[in-house]
Amino acid sequence: MNSPEDEALAHTAVDALVGQLALAPKPGLPDPRDLTARATRRDHRALRWSAGALLPGLMAMAAAARRTGEPSARLRAELAAIGRSTEHTVGLAGGGHRGALWTLGLLVAAAALKPGADPSETTTLAKHIAAHPDRRAPRRPSRGSTVSVRYGAAGARGEARAGFPHVRRALNTLTAARTQGATEAQARLDALLTVMSTLQDTELLYTAGPMGLRDVQARARGVLEAGGTATEQGALTLRALDTYLVSRAWSPRGSAPLLAGTLFLNALGAQGTVRPAPTPPQTQLSL
Template sequence: MNALPACSPAYAPTTSARRLGRLAISALHGELACSPKPGLVTPFSSGSHHDMDAATFMRSLFALRGYYVATADAAPRSDDFEPLRRLGIDAERAMLSATGGINTHRGAIFSLGLLVAQAARLRAGSGTPATAEAVCASVADWRDDLLAGALDPASPGQRACARHAVRGVREQAADGFPLLRAIGIPTLRAALHDGLPANAARVQTLMQLVAATDDLNLLHRGGAEGLRFAQAQARAFLAEGGVRATDWETRMDILCRSFEARRLSPGGSADLLACSLFLLQQEQMESMGLLPRQEAP
């Protein structure tokens, strides 16, 4: 059952919240459509996954359509983090119900939800420019809330964190998403500025993220060896010109097969790509006057 507020007939979110919510879903569509990408689900391949495909992702996105709107509407109304946490829990339930228990977007519910919330808060009367970097950095305002509370030690991500002594996604969020600010946003922005087609710009950004991220999904599936392999392959692809090389698609197809043979899937990096897409889209929409600022409630 989808218990998200945006599904209620009496629910009336602000114009800015509706637009931010649509941008978030658009960014997740953009990540799904990006192809080819190693080990990950695309419209043409299930990658390294045997339990999901593009249709599974589309059911998940349909279930989440109200979550990001509700988050954008709720965030400026209170400094209390608890309502946002509850929305995230409801969104995860809706996702699992839509997919038959398959985790398609748990990471994006968390990370992208935080970014949508802060994008809305920055527009609520503060006058702070909602640049992509500013939105990321402002998530650190919730540092204490993000680091408080116990996590499920049996979850794949937490097992990977403990086994390999790496920082998880909530630590990244508490620090204001440094990987997004240092890699995801500038790579995507530069690729688009250089005139690369949208799909090529997304592939380039994804590979930069894979090369630099301690991706918990890679660690869960392949251990430290799998992570090192994936990072080395991504760095080699980039060193040979990335998507600017004339044969990049052929080389990417080979790379995809090597990831699938090892059942590797850089799902954490894919979440960061979706976040990068959202952040630049909301920045561009604001510059065009399509995301009006509103008075704080």
């Protein structure tokens, strides 16, 4: 039976994912705007619905970590088995969220191992879990892993094995933007752009190639260098980036799960309790 702590962690993770989905305007990514005209071709309501299907799996991951007590090969094997079952459940609910399941699953397990840990400790524990190989992984390589090998990109596995450096950087940006007076939506968009500005996104590598990836990274940095989305110039640059991505049917899908991971870590209380991430009264910026 899952403990209240396991349930709290899982609900916080799903809330973080839903918060990521609700944020707009996310350049080239699913958000509450008219997605039928966007590159992702995913219905936003369906994505919000299927996000809830992660909840039982994330609770089971937290329980497995709490029961195992250390970032061991045994725990890695349990998380992998739970993850594959959860992928099937999410598929029945409409699909999507594979990257979020990987990111949030590891972070939820890490948080369960050491309640009250700070973000650096939690990501380090996630790193130790991810360091163990998944010996029962399907032998057929995924598109992401194939692209990672071809271009030498870290990919989702490399990000986890490095201790989620982009999540840590995005969390710093989130905090700094709030301190500087940005709205919650603006702070979250700046955090997303921080990830996009340096992430070797395997989805972009697949669809846009190395040159396209570098161009998108530079344009994301341009928004931040213009002062972020809280400034008039930053908002204009964000709009241009969104138009650029949609016109080419490019989507920086690797960045979205890392933003969800950022919001999850932000929501963890200092003493092992869970508090909701701040919810802005208006989560959508006007383009």
